[in-house]
Amino acid sequence: MSDRHPLFMPLVLVGGLIFGFGLAYSHMARPEVVLNFLQFEDFGLLFVMFGGAAVTGLAFFTMPRLLDRAPLTGRGFERRLKSFDRNVLIGGAIFGVGWGLSGICPGAAYASLGIGNITILWALAGMFLGAYIQGYWRSRTTDTAPATTGAD
Template sequence: MPLIFVGGLIFGFGLGFSHMARPEVVLEFLQFTDFGLLFVMFGAAIVTGLAFAIVPRLRDRAPLTGDTYGRRLKSFDKNVLIGGSIFGVGWGLSGICPGAAYASLGIGNLTILWALAGMFVGAYLQGVWRSQQASAASVANAD
């Protein structure tokens, strides 16, 4: 898994170098006063788009897992809309998304630990809620 480590290293360095690991920069973007984040996102989208278009033509299988390439399309449903909205509110309130939060630790922003703790608790609560929903559905189906 050294390739994953190198990818994370490049990602973290890029976030730190572009100042996207600083919540105040992200908040300025959300307030329409600094559009640097837009260029970072477009750069990432272009690289990802090219990789999705080119790599499957060069290789039959994924290098780490050996699986064949395929697209797993997620339907646009209420869960995507609600989850994306909740994520967006959290991003706006904290000024940071999960990947950048870890990079923010690397530049010495220890107060970001509060946001990271909130992300973990929120993800855990969502998992508990989803498990309860699945249990209730299986009981209803058994009746």
């Protein structure tokens, strides 16, 4: 049984709609715009990312000070710290190569599909396949590796 507020899922949908609309409106759902950013020819993506990070940072800073619990889930506000390790470095590098080759990141890929870029389905299929292969590989190496302690 879920203790989430009944408006949780509709508000997640609304948030996704706003996110997708914003990406499409700012032209960040177009791979050629992203590739121009990666080639240091168009810095619009930098401003879009800064705008999103500023709003999110402000919310993450103020909400725990204003409320003792998250309004839609009822859970307390907490941070999950992820250490910087080899997996973060290697995974980030692989993500960057995929981003550079496809010209699109995961969130923008879905928005790109929404603006009619059907060929982005190849990139989406590649993302799902890559994530599946990594999950399969990790489950195989975890099963055969000796038990270790530490944060994942």
